[in-house]
Amino acid sequence: MRRIPSRLWLxxxxxxxxxxxxxxxxxxxxxxxxxxxxxxxxxxxAGALSLPWMLKALWAPLVDxxxxxxxxxxxxxxxxxQAGLALACTGAAFAAKQDSLPLLLGLILVMNLFAAxxxxxxxxxxxxxxxPEELGLGNTAQVVGYKLGMLTGGGLLVWASSRIGWxxxxxxxxxxxxxxxxxxxxxxxxPPREPEGREAPKLDWPALFARLKEALxxxxxxxxxxxxxxxxxxxxxxxxxxxxxxxxxxxxxAQIGLWVGTWGTAAxxxxxxxxxxxxxxxxxxxxxxxxxxxxxxxxxxxWLLTQVGVSDAGVLGVTLTEEFFGGxxxxxxxxxxxxxxDRRIGATHYTLLASVEVAGKAPAGPLAGLLADPxxxxxxxxxxxxxxxxxxxxxxxxLAPLRRSTTAPAAQTVP
Numbered sequence: 001m002r003r004i005p006s007r008l009w010l011x012x013x014x015x016x017x018x019x020x021x022x023x024x025x026x027x028x029x030x031x032x033x034x035x036x037x038x039x040x041x042x043x044x045x046a047g048a049l050s051l052p053w054m055l056k057a058l059w060a061p062l063v064d065x066x067x068x069x070x071x072x073x074x075x076x077x078x079x080x081x082q083a084g085l086a087l088a089c090t091g092a093a094f095a096a097k098q099d100s101l102p103l104l105l106g107l108i109l110v111m112n113l114f115a116a117x118x119x120x121x122x123x124x125x126x127x128x129x130x131x132p133e134e135l136g137l138g139n140t141a142q143v144v145g146y147k148l149g150m151l152t153g154g155g156l157l158v159w160a161s162s163r164i165g166w167x168x169x170x171x172x173x174x175x176x177x178x179x180x181x182x183x184x185x186x187x188x189x190x191p192p193r194e195p196e197g198r199e200a201p202k203l204d205w206p207a208l209f210a211r212l213k214e215a216l217x218x219x220x221x222x223x224x225x226x227x228x229x230x231x232x233x234x235x236x237x238x239x240x241x242x243x244x245x246x247x248x249x250x251x252x253x254a255q256i257g258l259w260v261g262t263w264g265t266a267a268x269x270x271x272x273x274x275x276x277x278x279x280x281x282x283x284x285x286x287x288x289x290x291x292x293x294x295x296x297x298x299x300x301x302x303w304l305l306t307q308v309g310v311s312d313a314g315v316l317g318v319t320l321t322e323e324f325f326g327g328x329x330x331x332x333x334x335x336x337x338x339x340x341x342d343r344r345i346g347a348t349h350y351t352l353l354a355s356v357e358v359a360g361k362a363p364a365g366p367l368a369g370l371l372a373d374p375x376x377x378x379x380x381x382x383x384x385x386x387x388x389x390x391x392x393x394x395x396x397x398x399l400a401p402l403r404r405s406t407t408a409p410a411a412q413t414v415p
Contacts, residue, residue: 007129008137010187012145014122017082017180019149020173021089021111025049027154027261029108030243039373043244047365049109052116054362057348057355061208063120064347072189074125074347081118082181085111089174096166123354124347125189127338139335140276143327147269152176155261159254208345215342215349223401224340228353229360230398231292231333234391235326236364237384238299241372245302245381249310260319267320271327276335278328284336289399291329292392298322299389306382333357 030043067073088111095103130138157169164172215221246256278287301318308314337357341350371379371387379387 008134008141010183011122011126011129011138012141012148013180013183014078014118014125015142015145016149016152017085017177018115018119018122019146019151020153020176021085021108021115022050022053022146023150023152023154023261023265024158024169024173025108025112025154027150027243027265028158028257030240039375043240043369045366045369046105047240047362049105050112050358050362051109052113053119054355054358056116056120057352059117060120060348060351060355061205061212063117063351064124064345065205065208072187074121074128075184075187075189077121078118078125078184079181081114081121082177082184085114085118086174086177086181088114089170089177093167093170093174096170119354120347120351123350127341127343127347127350130338136276136278136280136331136335139279139331139338140273142334143272143275143331144269147265147272147327151262151265151269155257155265158257158261208348211342211345212348212352215345216352220401220404223398225353225356227395227398227402228333228337229356230391230395231288231329232357232361233364234388234393234395235295235299236361236388237368237391238302238388240365240368241381241384242302245306246310246315248381251310251315259316263316264319264323268323268327271324272331274324275328275331279332279335284332284339285399285403287332288329288336289396291325291332292396295322295325295329296389296392298325299385299392303382303385303389306380306385 025046029046029049063077067076071079088107092104092107092111095107126138126142153173157164157172160172161169243256243260246260247253251259275287275291278291282290298318298321301314301321305314305318337353338350341353368384368388370376372381372384374380
């Protein structure tokens with residue numbers, strides 16, 4: 001059995017830390033707010049806490065441009081962001097103890113800011129480290145590590161909160177951040193390299209933006225950005241209402257936390273691993289087409305639950321299947337995105353693509369909440385779930401223009 005390189009374990013640990021606060025936000029927070037009587041419309045806007053993930057491309061060039069050669073260009077950002085994340089988690093423990101919801105929400109926003117900025121550096125680190133043949137396994141480490149963090153922050157620690165309290169939950173998150181921080185302290189970062197293998201010179205601002213402009217003006221870039229920006233839109237509209245739908249159907253927060261936050265995330269982890277293996281064996285667009293098509297089945301299953309009624313077996317089956325295929329699709333899509341990234345400006349270029357991915361699904365929460373809320377659109381759960389299926393099916397039509405334009409910027413050179 002082939003040994004997994006240590007750099008993949010390191011990437012997995014770094015992405016794990018970034019998944020902790022987001023896991024709490026997307027899994028535990030909607031249930032908590034709904035049980036306190038927050039409306040569906042207001043609940044949809046809770047996704048604004050993840051705004052730093054959408055806007056991070058604005059400061060990504062700073063991460064590519066600045067950094068200590070002695071500490072390492074990527075570690076210069078990763079270490080302080082991890083320390084800040086640990087401090088924000090500690091502050092959230094205080095806010096939870098004081099039962100201050102506004103302060104807690106503000107600190108979750110700060111956590112996302114630190115995690116998103118670290119993500120820029122870690123993505124650049126991954127682009128620097130991974131060889132082309134390692135993109136499938138590397139993006140498996142990325143997605144699996146992130147979702148393990150989500151599983152911990154939104155599932156296991158929420159389950160343990162009945163014993164350790166919400167304050168204890170955030171203190172454990174802070175301790176986990178500090179553990180990975182300690183590991184990174186002893187990591188030696190290799191210097192960035194050009195595609196040909198020689199060490200890359202440090203870019204000044206004009207050179208950085210010239211290379212970014214070159215990457216964004218390649219033929220087919222418009223189709224690429226539309227492809228990345230829409231692949232999760234329909235799924236996200238369905239996701240944002242699924243947990244409130246279960247609450248309104250009579251399921252308890254404990255059941256939802258176990259089935260969706262824990263078992264669902266475990267299914268997503270298995271799906272992500274399978275997606276990485278698929279990406280290593282099939283053309284990346286072919287892997288996206290396969291997993292994107294299979295994802296339609298459980299999304300339609302959510303709509304079916306609204307028609308035939310919920311049951312434990314039905315909810316579990318739909319949840320686990322959707323998480324599995326959604327996880328597989330995410331991994332192969334991220335591998336495809338990394339294959340289209342210019343390694344010379346890895347943090348900036350990949351972050352821009354990742355920001356397009358986040359921005360594309362950002363309207364999903366507010367739109368789904370407004371459409372489903374009886375005071376506004378009044379569509380209800382069934383029609384919004386059906387709309388999610390339709391948008392996810394429409395995304396597959398973009399595979400055709402993408403297949404006609406497959407030039408990878410990483411292969412380009414600048415005189």
